[in-house]
Amino acid sequence: MAEKEAKARIKINKLLEDAGWRFFDTDKGKATIKLESSIKMDDLGEDFENSKNGFIDFLLVDENQNPVLVLEAKKESLNPLVGKEQARNYAKSQKVKFVILSNGTLHYLWNIETGNPEQIQVFPTLESIKQYYEFNPDPNKLVSEEVNADYVVLTQLPNYKQIPEFQDEQKKKDLIFNLNLRFLRYYQVEAIQAVQKAVSEGKKRFLLEMATGTGKTLTSAAIIKLFYRTGNARRVLFLVDRLELEEQARKDFTNYLKNDLTTVVYKEKRNDWRKAEIVVTTIQSLMVNNKYKKLFSPTDFDLIISDESHRLLGGGNSRALFEYFLGYKLGLTATPKDYLKHLDTENIEDPRELERRMLLDTYTTFGCESGIPTYRYTLVDGAKDGYLRQPIVVDARTDVTTKLLSEQGYGVMVTVATSEQEDVLEEVKYKQNHFERKFFSDETNRVFCKTFIENGLKDPITGEFGKSLVFAVSQNHAAKLAQLLNEYAHQYFPGKYQSDFAVQVTSNVQNSQQMTVDYSNDKLLGFSNFAKGNEVLESYKTSKARVCVTVGMMTTGWDCPNILNLALMRPIFSPTEFIQIKGRGTRVHTFEHKFKNELGEQETISIDKQTFKLFDFFATCEYFEEKYQYDQVLKLPKNFEQGDDFPIVDDNTLKPKRDGYEYKENDKIATWNEQQVDFTGMKVDRMFFQQFEEKVKTDEELKQLMEAGDVEVATARAKEKYDNKPEEYFDLEKLRRSLKIDRKIGWRELLELIYFGNQIKGKDDLLSDEFEKFISTNNVADINDLQGLRYFFYAYITDPSVREIIDQQDFTELYHNPTFNVEDFNRVPDEMKSKLPYYVKTYVPLNKFLSA
Template sequence: MTSEADTRANYIDPALKAAYWQSCNIIREHYFTDGRKMAAGVRGRRCFVDYLLHKDNRYLAVVEAKKESEHPTKGLQQAIDYAKKLRVRFVYSSNGKQTYEFDLETGKGDYIEFYPTPAELEKRYAGEITDLSQELRNIPFHLEGAMQPRYYQELAVHAATDAIGQGKSRILLTLATGTGKTFIAFQIVHKVFQARWNLDKPGSRRPRILFLADRNILADQAINTFNPYEKDLIKINGKEVRKRNGLVPTNAHIFFAIYQAIAERENIDGYYKAYPSDFFDLVLIDECHRGAANEAGSWRAILDHFSNAVHLGLTATPKRTDNVDTYEYFGQPAYEYSLKDGINDGFLTPYRVKRVRTNLDELVLTSDDLVIEGESAQDIYKVEDYDKKIIVDQRTELVARTLLDHINPLDKTIVFCENQNHALTMRDMINKHKKVQDPHYCVRVTSDEGKVGRELLEKFQDNDKDIPTIITSSQMLTTGVDARNVRNVVLDRTVGSMVEFKQIVGRGTRVFDGKDYFTIIDFRGATNKFYDKDWDGEPEAPEPVTDNLGELGEPGNTGEPEPPAFESEESSPLTDPSVEPPKPRLRVRLGKNRELKVIDVETRYIDEKGRPLTVQEFIERLITQLPGLFKSVDELRQIWSDPDEREALLNKLMQAGFDKEQLAALRHMFEAEDCDLFDLLAFLAFEQPMATRKSRADQVRANAAFFDQYQQEKAQQFLHFVLKRYEQTGVTELARERLPALIELSGLGTTKDASMAFGGKPVHLLTAFKQLQQQLYC
């Protein structure tokens, strides 16, 4: 019987050669994703195409090979999906005897006799690329060591340079948090730098480029990425201007600045005005959603001054409101890559949600409760009122104790609080109940912390350091925190903006070795936004932060005195004596007779669209998968009785999105912790009654004939030991790889000693191990 490999070797390869496709223009078995992260370091299926045809640094076509005995278009739909990801227009599907061509642009397909030649296929794309675009494409990426760009990074760079080559002056790239936007920006700069592209006379000089950010931490991270061009870059700030006796630096090609440092301020002209309006050829705007398109903002004044330059905006997800419309300014994105895509491709970490409810989610004050400050203005306080309308430190303490119970002690964790004072109280309550002695185990990082806060944040971001472990904040850490090993994102604040919510989720998505997922622990119901119609798995950026001091509010970072500023989460003090000061917030100490407790913790796992599944949805999803894995109870029993077949079934369940941890959670939902997973699957698929592990083990123990076939007492003792371990721990004890450990734990000696007890050959030991399992599930 012929295989796909035979089709490739006997039909497709000769046909491509006849169409003048050379090996240098063909990538065979091209894997371009890492596979979705699963539990225990397992990965889902990687996306790959049998053939990827390319020429002049452009992907031109995908070829899908099928067995000669199969229909030629059997794999067409999957090939189309992959072609869309790779931005390929043409897909070919062939069983060798017939070849089908599909054009994604027209949406039509038909059978063809011969493959088009490289020149013919390239001509079909001819209208989409200019000479300059092609020149920029042909410049290799600047890569160090074994580094290779991910497919979407390569496509994003080409999309941007193609747009530059086509003469577009406003370009937008939209990529999820953690996908390497700064790396992409560097490669774009590298290409135009090497091509000596500029707006005056291409080829005559290298371009002058301004990288504009809104926080020092973002600008500094970008500078580190641009390190290969260290001699060609400089940062514009007050310190640099003072070094030049008040003159702005001009002796570089790549300039970095935060807009606060170069914008106009009261009685101070902006540094940007010291540059001729045509000084820069390219302006890169990082996190451009924050106000680049806002006509009233400082961003806009700077961009208007340099309006002749090409403006390239980088953002997580464009913001669209009445006063800031990123699309109106930049146009539609030249390239988009969403959080959903990043997770499914395996380049970002998936998440799970723990929704925590307490008996204080609705609070009615009684005469036993003590009002410490302020006056009560309503009968019922709901979860969204805490730390806005009413402050109850005992509730914050309950949250702190609960989150400590639901995280590993040294897992990096960010706690988002309602405001800076709430973040202080949360920090203090966590430190009150923590088990780790280090004084910096939990710290607050907000704009009030200044230099100390920034230093603690840098240590938190260091993946080689365990301390600080927990950071409490409010809005300051929604962006700009590149901490790859964040395992928990805790929400004890109401999140009104979908924009901000998506960015907060992005804090945990960066990939790190051993990090299979991160957990969103929600105390306020903020994760209900996952069910909002606006949630599509693509993170949007947060509301603009009106913190003129830059990251963590440190004046010294910009090199010049700063005007007073207040973190956007807090109200600024009122200095006008004619304005009545705000009333103090209601602060209450609850009565001693109140019982403060958590009433429910619900764990929800996400589907492929990033939407958490309810318990009912999770079960229904599993039930729909089971018929494809086994057709009857007897078939399931046969599979489950063999450790190798059972492991294969568990792997299939994992690939379908149900790992061992999720299945354990499912047993908890059905109060079946004492049962075997076999019984739960049989119950869900066929409504079979569930048996406990103890009853199964006792049934085997009562079968004297089974044990009597083993003459040596040591052999019988070992089998009884395995039964006991199974009864206590579960089916994991019956895996083939557990056998050496079970031998050692039983006191039987070495594997050789155990083999002697079962007749002298290892195969006899393994046979007995399998027969024991057959007895368990008969």
């Protein structure tokens, strides 16, 4: 492969300039980069080949020309850590404590007074280094800090012990509830103490494995207070993976810590986030075009917390972002690694294999390669302690799902060819993962919904159907199920609902995020009037909508403790997803209703949630070898009437539905319009994107969605409204050519270009970005020939023939390969010959590099 990469000096110069350092005096101020007086930059060579020993020391100064940082720059073939003692001596002579070691590709920031060099992806700014000088953490203070159950309450209400109501046991409970005081449970204190112990052992990474509903956010708040109070963190970054979780985290941290710390959502405070001590953001909002490198310096945060870390850090992009920042790293996960017991790690076809990789990477990221987290509190622990509820699992399988779940699958005979003599038949076999994708059955969906409504738990106050979540295969499937549930509600509860018993909550539904909030707050589609006419119960506040039908939303980080029923009307193959879904029902809750009796005295009905039902229509619990005892197994009627969606194996006249719809009537052309394209229309090849941009910018619906951050919904709507529709006939291929992009692009990239100005990168730039992520998340400190490693990385991604040779280990073919030959392969360290392909297959989206 031809060497087109910029050399070390050019790269380092650009890194310095990107971070705001100046080689010359400008109108912004004096130069902040100095060389020895006898050295001229242009004489050094592009790779410092003309410098003595192949490296040079830069002295970086502040606006008053005071030294603040030493940069030791080496040629690319030298490891940046080589000769670091010389850099230390030079730094000491200049009375600075920070050193950057770089060869243009690998970079380290080193505080010579307190620790070891830490890998960075960009150079720090002057402002961030100045703040770092003022920051003098003391781990010993953190380790010795006393943490008790009232650690957070002492921030919420410092004098709580002096309040008279708190001395009265009768009134104490009401006081705690009304003021939302959050005392730590014993296991939360133990988790914090485990972090303290890890710090005492010199560790900077921690992983808390705590079951859904056990208060990971409250535990995080206490840890944030611990780091801030002891002077070991100036600012904290809290990363979430969904937009709706940003605001929820902000509210929680504000409630817990507002008397000491300010919490902001980054997108709402883009210009003054530095005034806050806690910054909350989605990881996705920072990853577009590596935006985080422009917005933040590696030293801006001293504690980075990854909520639901098994999801957040499951890809190379997010891992690179996470590793970008220096400081302590805390991961939170509800998914136990032990959940993947008996996994066939040799069988790549096992649908749990990718999940296993993701979990193992999560544990490795936080220094827990052995699979033992810093602290663990399981669902079983929570249930034993009374903090969580276990479900009643309802294993309900229909005739159809039983066949889909079988090894043989559901077989359908299809006519594939016809002649005068005979028909040629072929059997098509469907499995559970084909349900509502290739195999459709309205009757099965009807049985699911009928069974669910007839057997679901009821609200213990009014007897109304309990608040529930139903998980569907797709958005179309969700729409079908919501309609069926509303039809049955009309039948079973006449006059109580007006097609508002069940509501679809998926990303393509406008305001779906607000729907999740309203459902949690018991006011989705208004308040229930189920008990209307009952003087005691009609004022009971609960949501009018009783069932939310969703696909991927409401699975993680969303709290609604009064959920009584969960229904899996789709198969699930991800243990992480399954345990998160199940966690929506495990939280404890007290159903409570206050009312005045006939004497005008206030009374309270209070009933604790004892359990919840998990309707399992696809043997998901069995699939994951669930340990729960099935308290109830419903046997569904076997002889229900078959509909058109039930092909009979020996009836060759019925064809399996492949696209979800079987049209049986005649068809014809209804209208005809023929128009000659004149010469001006040929300008489309040059002006096509501008036309599209003008159209999209004036689309109020898309504008509102993008401004609200609903990028996924906007993407779906843009594709629906504009993909190859008459008049303009916009499509991705024409738009790509108009933009002169040398790879396939997506609708989301186009919207982010138009609304956010995020440039769509070409193939070369993407490759460079992906390689940076690779070396930032893998230890390459001992590799001398990074250029050779880069060639291997590029070739493996872009050339299918190279991938096939490497994957099949048919290395003799490299002798004839024009892209990547034997000599190139021999430059790659042995460890990387297997590690790099594994990384690419796991983390790099190869479809991005497909040629147009």
